[in-house]
Every structure is written in structure tokens, then in C-alpha cells.
Amino acid sequence: MANLINSLFPPESVAFSVFVLSLTSAAGLFIGNIKVFKINIGIAGVLFSGILLSYFGLHPNEKILEFTREFGLILFVYAVGTQVGPGFFSSFKKDGVRMNLMATVIIILGVLITVALFKVFKVDMVTAIGMYSGAVTNTPSLAAAQQTIINTPFSGRVNQISVGYALAYPGAIIAIILTMIIIRAFFRKETEADMENISKHQNVSEIENVSVKVENRNLDGVKIEDIPAIDSLGVVISRIWKNGNLSVARCGDVIRLGDVLLAVGTKNNLNEFLKIVGAKSETDLNKLPSKIIHSRVVVSKKNVIGKKLSETSVYSHNVIATRVSRADVEFIISDDYVIQFADNIVLVGDENDVLRAAALLGNSPKDLNHPQLIPVFIGIIVGVFIGSIPFNIPGFSQPLRLGLAGGPLIAAIFFSYIQNIGSVSWYMPPAGNLMIREIGIVLFLSSVGLKSGDSFFQMLISGEGARIVMFSFLISMTPILIVGILMKFRYKTNYLSLCGALAGSMTDPPALAFANSLSHSNASSMSYASVYPWVMFLRIISAQILVITFLG
Known part of the structure; x- marks a missing residue:
């Protein structure tokens, strides 16, 4: 199959690259929709389809892949920022403060466990950073890490980060849902009362x-x-x-x-x-x-x-x-x-x-349904500029940049929060936002997968691959299990709200879907939304800090 496709197109041509990228995207979206025990891997299927096609000999032009990876990343994080921006600052009001503090602790614990695995078990740090991103199901942090490592002596191993991500991602979805089930088993009577109370509260509000x-x-x-x-x-x-x-x-x-x-x-x-x-x-x-x-x-x-x-x-x-x-x-x-x-x-x-x-x-x-494109490109211009500004943090060997992952995210959050400047509005129709976000992440993941096929299978069949899967499960489950039990036992947090916040702390839509299936209440979605913007920002920054601290 690969030989037939390669024979139809001139090597390294734009047509060949577009064909392979489209094939990767379509196949990946199909794989992502396949459900096993009512759980699917979603958009991550594009990454795995890229890895498979690359392994079987489909290798588009490297320069084109670099462009689609970076441009896809910009579109994705800008759309995410536009989505979360209006509620970013309001998420710190009332109960949102406690939920965001909880999510911050989960992120810090995840980083500390990653560092501990590097120090104690001698896990390769480049792979560990990808493992960290996959274990928390956060694609923008993967992108931020890859962006940052380009400016380090380890720039030649940028694809290794995505290998760690791909190995960690599937187990992470299971770990989050399993944590919710364990907490419910530990606090069975309390969770049943929580579901009744949240239903009454929703009617009152x-x-x-x-x-x-x-x-x-x-x-x-x-x-x-x-x-x-x-x-x-x-x-x-x-x-x-x-x-x-x-x-x-x-x-x-x-x-x-x-x-x-x-x-x-x-x-x-x-x-x-x-x-x-x-x-x-x-x-x-x-x-x-x-x-x-x-x-x-x-x-x-x-x-x-x-x-x-x-x-x-x-x-x-x-x-x-x-x-x-x-x-x-x-x-x-x-x-x-x-x-x-x-x-x-x-x-x-x-x-x-x-x-x-x-x-x-x-x-x-x-x-409303007609998207305003000028504000979008203004936002991207400002975001790329912000991402390129270096700023020094004491103790770090090189300046920190928000990069193409952080800069457009900050710009989108800011512009969508203020909504408009004069007659220029940064409102984006939900359908338009979703389309930009999905096209962006599909371009990014397909490009990453196509550049990582050989490395992925080499690690998967080695003993190191099994270790990465096991260690990533620890990164996924340990922080949310500890914090989840603490929030339920010490602070009596409503179970449905807690599940939404745990899913939000891992930016994991499948886990949110599981939490929403437990009740007709929107409590899980509300707590997910309250922590999502802050978590997204911290996940991006934490991945960059890991790269600069240990690879810079």
C-alpha cells in the first residue's frame, strides 16, 4: 500500500504531503471514535494513525510537517483561549478558588512525580516530559515542550517527546475514570447524598x-x-x-x-x-x-x-x-x-x-454565524509576538518564552475576555471556534505522529516501553487520587463537582463525559469549566519549565 502511494506522487511533493496528512487525519478520527467499554481515545486517534502510517513507510516532506505542526498548534491553542477566555477570571470567584487551588496541587504533584521518576528510576528526561503530557491528557503541553526543546542541546530528539506522550495517553483516560470510581466506593453514602443535594440546588438556582x-x-x-x-x-x-x-x-x-x-x-x-x-x-x-x-x-x-x-x-x-x-x-x-x-x-x-x-x-x-476573520488574525499576530518575548526567571539557565503554544493562548484569553475594542469584536461563533480548534489539533497530531513512527515502535517492543506505560499510570492516578480523597474527606466537596474538577485538572473530555453520565445535573461541567482555563495555562508552563530545568 505504501509503495503504491509513493509511486503515484513525486517524492517530497506538496501533493504527497497533503495526501498523507489527510489520510492520517481521516483514519485517526475514525480510530478515535471506536469505543471500547464505552470509552474512546477521541482526537488522540490521529496521533496513533500518524505513527502507524509512518511506520509503514509514508514519510511526507519534513519542512511541510514542521509547518503544519506549528500552524496547527497555533490554531488549536488560539481557539482554546477564545473558548475559555470569557470565563477565565470569573473562574477564581467563590468556590472556583478552592477548585483551582486543588487543580494547582494536582499539577505540582504530577511534576514532582515526573522528576522523581527521572531521578530515582533513571527515566530518560526527554521521554519523561512527553510521558508527563500524555499522562495528564494535555496536548498543548506536549506542543509547548516540543517548542521549547528546539532551543536546547536536545533539539534532535524532539520526536521522542511525542513517543512518551503516545505511550502514556491511553492509560491516562482509564486512570482518571478509575479514580472517580474508587472515590465513589470509599464515600458511597456521601456521594449518594451529594447527588440529591446538587439536584435540589440546581432547581433553586x-x-x-x-x-x-x-x-x-x-x-x-x-x-x-x-x-x-x-x-x-x-x-x-x-x-x-x-x-x-x-x-x-x-x-x-x-x-x-x-x-x-x-x-x-x-x-x-x-x-x-x-x-x-x-x-x-x-x-x-x-x-x-x-x-x-x-x-x-x-x-x-x-x-x-x-x-x-x-x-x-x-x-x-x-x-x-x-x-x-x-x-x-x-x-x-x-x-x-x-x-x-x-x-x-x-x-x-x-x-x-x-x-x-x-x-x-x-x-x-x-x-453571529459569520465569523470575523480580521480579529482572529490580529489575535494570532499578537500571540506569536507575545510568545517570542524572552523573560528571565531566577534559577533558570535560559530565558523562558511562552512560544507558539503559550503566546496565542494568552492573546486569545485576553481578547475574548474584553470581548471588543471599539467596533472590533473577538466573539467567535461556537461552531466556528470548534472547527478551527479541531482542524488545528488534527494538523498538529497528524504531523507529530508522522514524525514519530519508528521511535514509537522501537520503544514499544523494548522493556522501556512497558516501564513508561507503568510510570505514566502513576503520574496520572496518584495526584488526583490523593487530592480527590482529601477534598472529599476534609472539605466535604460535592462528589459531582469534584469529578468535574478532577477531569478538568487533566483537561480530559472522556472523563468529563463519564462524570456527566452519573447525573442529569450540570455540576460536573460547571466545575470542569471553572478549572479548565487555569489548568491549561499551568500545564503549558509546567512542561516548558521541565524542559528548561533539566534539558536547558
Whole structure:
């Protein structure tokens, strides 16, 4: 097969390289989708298909492989940064601080175990660094290590890192899921209670509405905006029933005893609001015949981005905004709410008024689905520049650079967090982001695999290959098992949240899928997302530090 393919194309030609890269990608994606005991290796299948095709004699042009490897890496980490950027800093709020500290400890323990294996068992450090990246299922750290080793005396062994990664990766997926099962077995009663509690908490935190009858005499003649605790509770009044007439509520409307208000907020906060205002009304304002509608409006006009809703003329159309969805998170609109591109705002009012207000915000899903390419390339330019800046750290023999893995990641996180500069928006449609990310990682892994075939099989059939698999299992399982048991025993962390954080600390989607299968709750996904940005950054930096410290 290899001889036939080689005979069809001129040696070292672009056509041959493109053909082999495409064949590697297609075969690898197929392999990655094969499930064994409901577990698949996913995108890592591309790496293994590249190794196999390389072993059987398909060797594209080396320079082309270097380019596709580096460009694929840039696309991948930039897309990852764009995805995690909006929630990067908010992930350190509330419980996110503890979860991120937990993930940091897991990373440090993994690095220390890798160093211990190098010192005690004399594991080759080049292979050990790849083993570290594979054992934590983190492809960007592999890329960062390969980028950094190029500037060391070991640059000729850059492919050896990917060999360690490939040997470690499959066992790592099993180790993470096995850890979750062990923790559940140790704390069976607690985990069952956790699943019940998280379900109740999720219902409480969801935004809903309730019709409230005004019965507090102290509120007779008070404006809606002056109702005690209405701002602190995060409650919005969208409609008012007064003297048999239903109308859109305004902040300056005066309420009277017997009026009925449609209040929007979380269940707990609405219960507190009921205590202040009166009681739940038998008249459900949502079910009354009326011309008043509520509609979700997508922000797609650039001239409103970065403004407060009150700074636009939306409210002049006799509508009220109650809630907004951003990055799959829904919250009540407050006075300091600033409009961002692709926000999904709920407007309440007469149908014609809502349509006019929606036109001011854009409300064009078609515009959202059209990716803005100029900001993407600006971000990549800035990222490559940042990655090339050297900075000195005391104790290191050479300056540290974020490289093509770290620079674009930092730039993407920054730009996607600030969302826009003037009319230039760094919003990327989810489908577009996914496409760029998948193309990038496929190009990177296929290039890495095609350059590593011979070395992989030489190590696999030797005794060293078995040692690498065993040692990588220690790197994968030991830190998360120790920290997981500690978090459950000492800090009583909810089991579902803990599983999500453990999966996030290893940036492992298959482990997250397993955690999500344990319950209908989104607790695992939320904790995964809260640690993912910080973990991704630390994994990249830690791999570079290992290279500079022991190979620089």
C-alpha cells in the first residue's frame, strides 16, 4: 500500500504531503471514535494513525510537517483561549478558588512525580516530559515542550517527546475514570447524598417567575424601584396588574395594595421577595390574555457593544429587559449590565414595541454565524509576538518564552475576555471556534505522529516501553487520587463537582463525559469549566519549565 502511494506522487511533493496528512487525519478520527467499554481515545486517534502510517513507510516532506505542526498548534491553542477566555477570571470567584487551588496541587504533584521518576528510576528526561503530557491528557503541553526543546542541546530528539506522550495517553483516560470510581466506593453514602443535594440546588438556582400580590401596607404608594431589597435580591418586575389592566412594569410605576406584580429571579430570592411584598397571587399574569409578549433578542449590532443597556434607546420603546444569557449562563439584568456581542436578552412588551427594540440590538442570528476573520488574525499576530518575548526567571539557565503554544493562548484569553475594542469584536461563533480548534489539533497530531513512527515502535517492543506505560499510570492516578480523597474527606466537596474538577485538572473530555453520565445535573461541567482555563495555562508552563530545568 505504501509503495503504491509513493509511486503515484513525486517524492517530497506538496501533493504527497497533503495526501498523507489527510489520510492520517481521516483514519485517526475514525480510530478515535471506536469505543471500547464505552470509552474512546477521541482526537488522540490521529496521533496513533500518524505513527502507524509512518511506520509503514509514508514519510511526507519534513519542512511541510514542521509547518503544519506549528500552524496547527497555533490554531488549536488560539481557539482554546477564545473558548475559555470569557470565563477565565470569573473562574477564581467563590468556590472556583478552592477548585483551582486543588487543580494547582494536582499539577505540582504530577511534576514532582515526573522528576522523581527521572531521578530515582533513571527515566530518560526527554521521554519523561512527553510521558508527563500524555499522562495528564494535555496536548498543548506536549506542543509547548516540543517548542521549547528546539532551543536546547536536545533539539534532535524532539520526536521522542511525542513517543512518551503516545505511550502514556491511553492509560491516562482509564486512570482518571478509575479514580472517580474508587472515590465513589470509599464515600458511597456521601456521594449518594451529594447527588440529591446538587439536584435540589440546581432547581433553586434556576431563574423563574412568580406572580406576587401586594399586601404589605408599607409599600402602598411606593415606586417599584424603591421596593426594599429589590436590587440586592436581583429581582426584576416585568409586568403589573392594576385595576384589571395588565401592562409592562416601569421602575417609576407606583404600586398599590392589591396590585399583582410578575417578579423574575432565582427561587430563593423570589421567596425572600414574597416575604417583603405580600404573597403569591392566585392570578398568574403569564396566563392572562394580553398583547404583551416576551422575546429573546440576540445582540448583533456593533454600535451597542460595550454600552450599558440604559445608554441605548431600547427602553424608549416601552419594553423592559429581564434576563440575559451569555456563554450558556443566564442571569438577571442589573443596572451595571454592559452589552456584549452575541448576548441573548429577554425583552418584555407589546409585540410592535419589542420588534422595534430588537432592531436596535440587531437580532440577526445570521451575523453571529459569520465569523470575523480580521480579529482572529490580529489575535494570532499578537500571540506569536507575545510568545517570542524572552523573560528571565531566577534559577533558570535560559530565558523562558511562552512560544507558539503559550503566546496565542494568552492573546486569545485576553481578547475574548474584553470581548471588543471599539467596533472590533473577538466573539467567535461556537461552531466556528470548534472547527478551527479541531482542524488545528488534527494538523498538529497528524504531523507529530508522522514524525514519530519508528521511535514509537522501537520503544514499544523494548522493556522501556512497558516501564513508561507503568510510570505514566502513576503520574496520572496518584495526584488526583490523593487530592480527590482529601477534598472529599476534609472539605466535604460535592462528589459531582469534584469529578468535574478532577477531569478538568487533566483537561480530559472522556472523563468529563463519564462524570456527566452519573447525573442529569450540570455540576460536573460547571466545575470542569471553572478549572479548565487555569489548568491549561499551568500545564503549558509546567512542561516548558521541565524542559528548561533539566534539558536547558
